[in-house]
Amino acid sequence: KAGALYMINRFFHPAEVNSEQSNTPLDPNNIPAHIAIIMDGNGRWAKQKGLPRIAGHREGMKVINKVVKKADELGVKYLTLYAFSTENWKRPKSEVDFLMKLPERFLSKELPKLQKNNVKVRIMGDETLLPPHTIQAVRKAVQETSENTGMLLNFALNYGSRHELVHMMKKMGESISKGELSPEDIDEKMISDRLLSSGLPDPDLLIRTSGEKRLSNFMLWQLAYSEFWFTEVLWPDFKENDLMQAIQTYQQRKRRYGGV
Numbered sequence: 460k461a462g463a464l465y466m467i468n469r470f471f472h473p474a475e476v477n478s479e480q481s482n483t484p485l486d487p488n489n490i491p492a493h494i495a496i497i498m499d500g501n502g503r504w505a506k507q508k509g510l511p512r513i514a515g516h517r518e519g520m521k522v523i524n525k526v527v528k529k530a531d532e533l534g535v536k537y538l539t540l541y542a543f544s545t546e547n548w549k550r551p552k553s554e555v556d557f558l559m560k561l562p563e564r565f566l567s568k569e570l571p572k573l574q575k576n577n578v579k580v581r582i583m584g585d586e587t588l589l590p591p592h593t594i595q596a597v598r599k600a601v602q603e604t605s606e607n608t609g610m611l612l613n614f615a616l617n618y619g620s621r622h623e624l625v626h627m628m629k630k631m632g633e634s635i636s637k638g639e640l641s642p643e644d645i646d647e648k649m650i651s652d653r654l655l656s657s658g659l660p661d662p663d664l665l666i667r668t669s670g671e672k673r674l675s676n677f678m679l680w681q682l683a684y685s686e687f688w689f690t691e692v693l694w695p696d697f698k699e700n701d702l703m704q705a706i707q708t709y710q711q712r713k714r715r716y717g718g719v
């Protein structure tokens with residue numbers, strides 16, 4: 460009787476099967492080469508636990524190591540992490556001061572491991588406004604890992620996509636007015652090469668945590684053909700399995716660059 464009732468219920472209320480989640484193993488031949496992550500939800504995580512916001516940032520930093528390791532194991536070639544946006548300067552001074560200490564804290568702890576794993580560190584952003592101690596720490600890491608040939612770990616630091624585009628267009632305008640460049644020479648490759656992400660392939664997959672479904676001025680040019688994967692999970696709670704699920708979803712959505 461119960462069985463029949465169950466069947467009737469299922470008939471009228473088909474299971475909410477999210478077609479994008481299943482336990483099929485990952486296809487090693489279709490791992491996204493470049494994954495970009497907006498690591499959001501750190502403040503909210505802290506608030507939910509009745510902790511100060513900086514506790515969320517500290518917890519969020521610990522997640523990076525697990526995600527870097529898993530991505531590298533899976534064969535991801537480039538991993539871009541949005542650590543600080545040009546809009547983040549509006550945060551309280553105490554919070555910004557804390558955030559600006561995280562690069563050196565992270566690197567002093569993790570650089571040896573990154574070196575051992577042949578990871579190459581890169582920074583993407585406007586360094587001019589960063590405090591000297593922060594610039595020093597990141598430049599040292601970039602320099603020390605510059606010969607590495609493994610996964611490239613790209614931290615977006617004081618990065619803003621519109622700032623990046625305005626800066627690029629100003630430079631291009633200067634080249635044109637100096638007669639070094641003519642408008643006919645301008646094409647997509649030239650623009651890509653003049654952006655802060657120069658040399659990196661466009662992200663294949665963008666992950667944003669904490670339920671926000673916005674780009675927040677992040678890599679607007681570069682994400683033109685990327686798959687987006689959003690999760691309610693707050694960054695401090697993000698696990699390797701969430702990364703696997705994002706890649707699984709990416710693999711199920713056969714990539715299309717417009718056309719058929």
Ligand SMILES: CCc1cc(N2CCCCCC2)n2ncc(-c3ccc(F)cc3)c2n1
Pocket residue numbers: 498501516517519520523541542543558559561562563565566580582597600614616694
């Ligand atoms: C400058 C703001 C900031 C914030 C931040 N958070 C706070 C927000 C997001 C969650 C992660 C922890 N992290 N985590 C690592 C770095 C980092 C940056 C550059 C680098 F070369 C090495 C590490 C970081 N930087």
